[in-house]
Amino acid sequence: MDEVISQSNDAYGLGSKVEDENVYEPVPTRGNTLPQEEVNSAAVKERKLRVNCYAIVTIIALVMSVLSLIVALVAVSYATIELNNQQGQLGSSSLEMESQINQIRLSNDQCKIQISDLHTHLNNSNQMLNDSNQQIQIIFQDVREIIATVSVSSCSDIPQYKPSGEYWIATNATSSPVQVYCDMDRTSCSCSTTGGWMRVANLDMTDRNQNCPDGFRLVNRTTPPLRICGRPGPTGCVSTTYPTHGVEHSRVCGRVIGYQDKTTDGFAPYYFNRTVTIDDVYVAGVSLTHGQLPRQHIWTFANAINEVSSNRWVCPCTRPDLAYTGAVPPFIGQDYFCETASRQLLSLDNAFIFFPDDPVWDGQGCEGTSTCCEFNNPPWFCKQLPQPTTDDIELRLCGDEDTENEDTPLELVEIDVEEGT
Structure with a gap:
């Protein structure tokens, strides 16, 4: 039976059985054997095909790398432009901020001046108030003098212990009291009397x-x-x-x-x-x-x-x-x-x-x-x-x-x- 199978295999070019029953060694036959030149040519083509594939893949990779680089450069350019814009905006914002700061400082200085002026006005007002109080006191003193001397008709009616100075007198000839200077120590004249x-x-x-x-x-x-x-x-x-x-x-x-x-x-x-x-x-x-x-x-x-x-x-x-x-x-x-x-x-x-x-x-x-x-x-x-x-x-x-x-x-x-x- 084995011989029959072997012959059959030989007849169909399947090879002969070796020690391992599952491994067959090819047996050249007329039907599957190619000329050596064709075998070499096919190998060269295969190698060329592989080289071409590798070249294409390499080129594609290079192209992709270049594209990636271009994209990166574009991205960097956009980023640079954006950064410049942001810096410009920041610079503009800085100028605006500096201007605002200067305006704030100016306003602060004006505020200080206004506060100083306010203090000055307050001081002047206080001085005017003090002056007014003094004038009021003087007026009250004059009124008191008028009231005190309203019944006095001449300097002779003023008590001798009073000092020389301005006094109010009222006579029948005047419609209101008048202020006169009374010399209460008249000793320079040769008259016998003094004062009044x-x-x-x-x-x-x-x-x-x-x-x-x-x-x-x-x-x-x-x-x-x-x-x-x-x-x-x-x-x-x-x-x-x-x-x-x-x-x-x-x-x-x-x-x-x-x-x-x-x-x-x-x-x-x-x-x-x-x-x-x-x-x-x-x-x-x-x-x-x-x-x-x-x-x-x-x-x-x-x-x-x-x-x-x-x-x-x-x-x-x-x-x-x-x-x-x-x-x-x-x-x-x-x-x-x-x-x-x-x-x-x-x-x-x-x-x-x-x-x-x-x-x-x-x-x-x-x-x-x-x-x-x-x-x-x-x-x-x-x-x-x-x-x-x-x-x-x-x-x-x-x-x-x-x-x-x-x-x-x-x-x-x-x-x-x-x-x-």
């Missing part, structure tokens, strides 16, 4: 805050520096009135200080024209009166030409040996001061000069032959009036020539009145 004097005139041209009375001429001199009040120019008198506020008074106290300018004539205007009255130009100097038509005499201040002449232009107290009869007007009596600043005869060369070194009516600078510094004890006068009066007091500065020839400009005027009998 009401000041009605207080001109002091050494105080640059004061001005000349209306109608007077302001004279400014530089050598030495003087501010004084003279006549406006023409022959005659310039006048000012000092109110007494209806206070009844019977004594007048005061002083007047002036300067000699050129050839003043003393009482000569009256001496050479005996028809002049107290309402006329009767003196070169000051006439102090009260009332009208006719005026009532209080005191006269005469400014004479010099201390050495023997004529009617000198003071009676300068040359008592001459004793000019009738040189002094009878309506004056002995109530006057007369003085000169010139110590020599005035020639044409020195007649028209100003005498700044020796003020007149101050009781100083009299020569040995003159008794003018002793007569009535200048500079203060005290006049007991014939009867009490409520008249205001008038001061006239007079000259019988224009100011090109004579004047007596004034530096100081102080007048007080007192109630009494």
Whole structure:
């Protein structure tokens, strides 16, 4: 049987059976045997095919790698662009943020300034409030003074222990209380009483805050520096009135200080024209009166030409040996001061000069032959009036020539009145 099978296999080219019954060794046959060249050619083709496959796969892999690289580069480019955009946006945001920060800082500075201004306003308001409180206190004090003195009609009614100063008084002549200066220690006058004097005139041209009375001429001199009040120019008198506020008074106290300018004539205007009255130009100097038509005499201040002449232009107290009869007007009596600043005869060369070194009516600078510094004890006068009066007091500065020839400009005027009998 085995032989039959073997022959069958040989016949069909299946090979012969070997030791392993399941393994067959090919037996060349005519039907499955190829020529050697074809076998080699097939092997080469197979190898070429494999090489071509490997090349294709490699190329595909390279292409894929290149594509992946391109994709990666594109992605990197997009990422770079996005990053740049983000950085640009970040930079823009940073600029905006910096601008906002600067605006915040500016607003903060403005806020600080406003707070500082607010503090300043608050401080000013507090100061204004304090000032207002002080003013209110002053007003209340004034009201208290008014209430306390509303029944006082003159400085004489104020208790003697009160200090000198401003006080409120009320008289029948005034519709409301008025504030006046009361001198509670008046010892400079030659009057016998002290205290309770009401000041009605207080001109002091050494105080640059004061001005000349209306109608007077302001004279400014530089050598030495003087501010004084003279006549406006023409022959005659310039006048000012000092109110007494209806206070009844019977004594007048005061002083007047002036300067000699050129050839003043003393009482000569009256001496050479005996028809002049107290309402006329009767003196070169000051006439102090009260009332009208006719005026009532209080005191006269005469400014004479010099201390050495023997004529009617000198003071009676300068040359008592001459004793000019009738040189002094009878309506004056002995109530006057007369003085000169010139110590020599005035020639044409020195007649028209100003005498700044020796003020007149101050009781100083009299020569040995003159008794003018002793007569009535200048500079203060005290006049007991014939009867009490409520008249205001008038001061006239007079000259019988224009100011090109004579004047007596004034530096100081102080007048007080007192109630009494």
